[in-house]
Amino acid sequence: MQLLIQCCVLWFVSPEGIEALCNDVNVNHTDVRMLIFAWKMKAEKQGYFSKDEWRRGLKCLGADTRPKLKKAIEGLDKELKVPECFEDFYSYAFQYCLTEEKQRSVDIETICELLNIVLKSEFPNQVNLLVEYLKVGKQLFKLIYVQNDYRALNMDQWRSFYRFFKEVDFHDLENYDSSQAWTVIIDNFVEWLKEKEKN
């Protein structure tokens, strides 16, 4: 993941150290566990890890030696088994992508990447479909003016994805009620799914 490379560069530890870190713990920098690590650290800004954050992360993992760190990072994905924790992490993941000060939304490309990293293990099929939908929308927008032009999404919409995957069965879309409090993008996604199924 690009953002991790950036933050490695800006880390107080030398870049070589970070690479070594990733090698040592045998975790790819695009792995979700690095993002979980950032979450544990409560890292505020993408690409910047402060000394305090680093310390906090290590303390959370209970790791003060390299082998301990490696073991801890390897096992990080288990941290998310508890639903409340996962929700918190899920929202954090979005927050982490906000780079500018008053930024409220994240571009579609990053959203798709993030979906893959964060939700794919639990909802592989759904994530594929959603990513396809988002990318299709973006392509169409380039060609013609599509009414539902989603070039960037906000936190509320991001949150609604997880809730949707959790609560709605993709095989039972007939019961989906668009007059409910689902976000409009989810309404449109469901319509698109229904159309897709017909063809």
Add this chain to the structure above:
Amino acid sequence: MVLHKFGEKLYSGLVATMTGHLKEIAKSVEAAQGAEFYRVESQKFIECCDCGDYLKKAERRLNEEIDRVSHYLDPRTEKKITNVVEKEMIENHMLRLIHMENSGLVHMFSDDKYDDLGRMYNLFRRVPDGLSKIREVMTEHIKETGKQLVNDPERLKDPVEFVQRLLDEKDKYDKIINFAFNNDKSFQNALNSSFEYFINLNPRSPEFISLFVDDKLRKGLKGVSEDDVEVTLDKVMMLFRYLQEKDVFEKYYKQHLAKRLLSGKTVSDDAERSLIVKLKTECGYQFTSKLEGMFTDMKTSQDTMQGFYASHPELVDGPTLTVQVLTTGSWPTQSSVTCNLPAEMSALCEKFRSYYLGTHTGRRLSWQTNMGTADLKATFGKGQKHELNVSTYQMCVLMLFNNADRLSYKEIEQATEIPASDLKRCLQSLALVKGRNVLRKEPMSKDVGEDDAFFVNDKFSSKLYKVKIGTVVAQKESEPEKQETRQRVEEDRKPQIEAAIVRIMKSRKQLDHNNLIAEVTKQLQSRFLANPTEVKKRIESLIERDFLERDENDRKLYRDPDVVSLKTRFGSNLESIDDGEYEFVEFICENMVSLGASNLQSIVGDSNILPFYLEQGIANTIGCLQREGCLLRGEHNLLGEAFLVMASVAGIQQQQEVLAWLLEPLSQEWTHSEWQDKYLSEPYGLVYLFSEAQVMWSSFHSVTFFDKALNRSGIKKANWNPENSSTPDSTPINPILIKYFVLSGSCSYFPATSHYTLSLVSICTSNFTWRDPSCNDHE
């Protein structure tokens, strides 16, 4: 002997019993016979009679029975017997009668058969469900015919005809309900809901109704008595009430009204105003405030023109200029594209511009050359003299021919700089319309091409001296225009929906999704039918901007956010304000700034919300922060500006309130005796005043905003009397106090404060009339 003595008693008792028995027997026999009798008879009749005749017969039979009972039988039997007739003759054949071919209910409606309908009503009301059956069929029929009417392309070609047809249809059924159905309320309601149903099937109904009104107010009501005018307007209002998209009507009405006012083509000012009053009663003040603004502008412009010519007597002999100065925001939005006016006119226009700006500083004028008209005196080749009434564009084109005999399209385009599509239309109307072809075109083709050449038509003739060529009549919109208007309407709806959501959430604090949608729809239904998907989108937008938040646990629940972290939004600007104030400033600033001025217009146009903001929002905030001594100048300016925007788009009453409010701190201070003693009892007292930055700043700001507010409101400064303000508690500011400030030219002793002084002086002198500063009396 026993018989004689007691016989009577016994005997009369016996008689009574016997009579009673006999009556009972008679009743049942009658009933039994009756039922069978009527069953047979009704069958016979229904086979051979049409509906009307059958009903006559049924009625006759019924009346006969009632008659018979009253003559021969116990009145208590009437009900039993009539029940039989009703059941056999009416109830059993109801549907057959209603749907009878060629004579049933629908035919009675079509042919206005009041008698038959009345008879049916009276008979059917006697049986259960009888009236509801009639009502059902009536409703269906009206909906069907209405649907055909609004979808018929032939009818839609002429909007005025179309609306007239609607009115005729309503009249027809009103008469039927009146003459035949006894003014039955339930039928009236059925009629209304049917009309509401089919009128809204055609999205162009609002536009067409406005065009109908336009036609009436332009010429249709010419010479009509005042009472008849009222009748027509009331009928229009009745149709208006059926519309779901009243805001679309408003948009078109505004456009058409603008054209009527500007071309001076309205039949009666009173009629116009009467309709506005009716609309205001129906829809509230917000609906008509801008419309009234248009009338005000027309009147003000008249006064301005008088002033102009009074101050420029040398211009009386030249061409007469009439300028209408339109306040942006009250009139339909126009793109301001100007063209090159003929030299005589542009010089005159410049004179006007400098005159106007001389008396109204801080305003911007832009000429709307696509909306004007001109009267030209023309002499043609053979000596014919005519007066031509043309549009401004047409005038620009024609005046060119004073200096040239032949002009090509390109030359005209270059000289006038009129946009191409308008120019083509303009030349068409000057050269290609029979009876109005003051120009001649070569080649003589039907359309205007870029290679064409134009000449004055020396052979032009017309029976009339005054020839009208201008084209400013309101017409049915073309397809692209219609799309544009529809788009603008949709855009305008967005802030209205947002305002409704914010309003509701502020008062309910938390609400679930479905109820929120229902509430919003209800609040907006007097203007348009809110689309639930669009409302959802607005909710999401408001969530993104932190006006609303979703409950953490229940995603179906929305909350009005209590305190939002200001620091993350404004950074370090507001460090000096303590946490308690954050909420206010936050809310106000966000509201004013991020909703934007145009959004503001729709919020503050509603007279319900302005007091809310006034009371709970800005006034508190500013007051609160001032008292704490920590109102940053930036915020004060921001809030004040926002306030002014609100005031300028609200109506006169609101503006008065705002002005009074703005002066409130001044009036409180300046009339306070302690304050007067301290600062105004002697010239040096002002020194103290000016050296207290806090006091000085707040006074300065107040007076500045007051001045700006007056400017925006267009109220003539010399005429503004604070005593006319509608707020009951506002103390009128004492102009004499201001005089003291002016007299404080002596404050030039104090260079540090002279800057303030000069500003105050200039503001005060322009705002108030006051006596000669050189006279030294104290009051």
